[in-house]
Amino acid sequence: MSRLFLVFLGSVIFLMPPLAFAEEAPSEKAKVVALFKAYKASLKAGDTEGALKSAKQMHALTPVVYGKVSKTHATAAFNLAQLSTVLNHRKDTARYYQEHLDILDALKVQKNDRYLAKLGLLAGAYMKIHKADEAIKYGRRALGLAKELNVSDDIVAAFELNLGSYYYNSYGMGNKAKRQFKKAYELYSQLYGEDHIKTAQALFWLAKIDVGFKKNRRAAEKFENVLDIYNKELPAGDDAILQTHAFLVNVYEKMGDKEKSTEHCIAVATERPLDFDRELDALYKISPKYPYSAQKDGRQGHIIAEFTVDEFGQVKDIKTLEGKNIRTFEKSAHKALSQFRYAPSIVDGKRVETKGVLHKITFKMAPR
Known part of the structure; x- marks a missing residue:
């Protein structure tokens, strides 16, 4: 288990002034200390569920002993946020990071490098639960503080990239995302040169922006440059390499370049790990056209089709197995x-x- 979780709550406890407690506090204080010991023991043993139980009990008890606005309770919330991250409890992760930062703000703690890192954690947690507005809010705060603290350009570039990704995942924010990605790219280029992997990561996002604006030729050039760097710097079959190939399949298909698209389909097949066992999933998909007659009278349905994927990654021999309103939707689905x-x-x-290979295509009209 990562040492990151071992925030030394005990040292905070013993530094708290004795007058801060009511008469029953010593026994309550002993409970917190015992819970912290159990928490550490569970982490050491790899028992995250046991650690979570102790952490929740500490979180419930620390406001009683130390007050809700206290460094000790802030630390208890931080521990829960960290554990929630490991257990993939995403909503809890955001909630407890938010509580932690709120307490620090109420205590008017110094806005230093540690505080900056926690702002970044909170922004990322909100993005993982699709709260882009909150992610952008804290991402902007983090970037502003990074510049105010005069941290290294490498760290500033990372916050530029993060904020860009939050804008990218928000409707209508493409131009704002592009500005952040461009700043990150320029900083990384100045620091490391154009052939560095960090520069390539920023270029990858700029290529995605080009895709969004339907500038497929520009996107292809950027993705190809990214791929060249990834192939030099990353092990064969790395997810970043496979993802870049997948994007290249998409842009070349949109450009009508079947030969280049096939080249990258084959590359994914040959470069992915030998133990690759995920279900077959398309690298490139298009949405079917909704038949006009069905739109007109509000008909909905679906088609479950079976087909063969040939040695070049192309689909053939499509046949319908079952569906709803098959006669209406089959041609469009195929x-x-x-x-x-x-x-x-x-x-x-x-x-x-x-x-x-099986695939289901659903035809459903948006509610009016």
């Missing part, structure tokens, strides 16, 4: 599926066809 692209399967080092 036309969309025929344009999907996949990474072909590899058997004994050779690309082979994959038969029996």
